Amino acid sequence: MSTPAEHDATTRAEYCVIACAETWRDAGEILASPMGLIPSVGARLARLTFSPDLLLTDGEALIVRPDGTVEGWLPYRAHLELVTGGRRHVMMGASQIDRFGNQNISCVGDWARPIRQLLGVRGAPVNTLNNPTSYWIPRHSRRVFVEKVDLVCGVGYDRAAGARHHRLARVVTDLGVLDFATPDHAMRLVSVHPGVSVEQVREATGFELVVPDRVPYTREPTAAELRLIREVIDPDGIRAREVAG
């Protein structure tokens, strides 16, 4: 059975949801820690489809199943211990990110006297040294994708010095998907969302990206995935507030 909603064209926000969900494919029985709305929809979609063993919290201290059943307790202190145990894949935001994945959420300008104070380093240093980390950037631009970040909060490949549990998986943006699967771990374009050109991504990036000869489009959602996104996980369409179009 199909509903009229399923026949509407897939929106950009929905491609972003699919790309975020893919971050947790084959992750196994670990905690998915999405930060931001579209990563949250993506993690819940993965949990309901191809990664059923994922653990998800209510955003506070409880581990909850998709139907809301509480199955565990994870107050902040236990969460920080789980991070160091490594059974987690976090998707954080980034105010700035560079070609090797160094990330900044602390401040813009000189740290000693910032032009703009942001969140602070938060848990970015501990996350990046202990469990797989991905990033979600709702507006891909040269302001975010910079040659050099103002303060390294999340650690990039050129500064990880072989840290044994360091792994940056993906960067998902409103334009496409990127990773670090190159010989020197420089950022690479993996796919562009339908409607986006490779040139557009290049122009919105403040450093030279590794771009393969052929860049595929981000995959289409299945009918079942679209139904879950539109009718079960985000029926009010809040995802469109984070990514328009």
Add this chain to the structure above:
Amino acid sequence: MADKTMTAEEAVSRLESGMTLGIGGWGARRKPMALVRALLRSPVTDLTVVSYGGPDVGMLAAAGRIRRLVAAFVTLDSIPLEPHYRAARESGSLELTEIDEAMFLWGLRAAAHRLPFLPVRAGLGSDVMRINPGLRTVTSPYDDGETFVAMPALRLDAALVHVNRADRLGNGQYLGPDPYFDDLFCAAADAAYVSCERIVDTAELTKEAPPQSLLITRQVVTGVVEAPGGAHFTSCAPDYGRDEAFQKRYASTPWPEFAARYLAGDERAYRAAAEEDA
């Protein structure tokens, strides 16, 4: 056994300018705001504040009471950036020791265990090392040979925390889903002042809640303050949620105007003004 009950004013009168002060809670959650308001009415200043920062930090920063802040973030949760803290940072009016959330926890633990440091796998490779030139590393003496940050103990002169219930002896109980780190703040401090929604008889504490809700033991507590609504406008589950409307007003009102309206009088006047404007 000693009755440790006192007023917020009495608790704050034991603090001194220049102290290192730990403040419990997390962001805009279960912050000891009545004690912070009492602190704002006192002349105590030049503080080193150690906090998972929220409006406690914002208010003390706006009032010019913080010399140095030790924090991983300052946030109002539903409003991601704390406006008064932000203004203080952008005007260069406070010194900052910025560390990772886990480093902060390990630092409190080291202090609670009377250790000079604890090894932590966080901070290396990040600019936390650059902006804290005093941080040192330590290498495992075992075969792995891994290098860690030697997170120094965050020893406190005093701690301020707020819980749901306490008895007169200083046994403190949380009834919400998260204890945050209030027990560690108390254990890391030379003196700890616990405010609570309600003081009850000791036997009442475990009548309806399990013993594991008894977060703070009396041996680390100096004073107990009964302060209903004492976390307002932060959340204090299950007694009450965050007062989002008031927090929005706090975040959007110029500080002198906010302070004149809500902080010029005592706690009773604060609550009356907050209720009147609700």
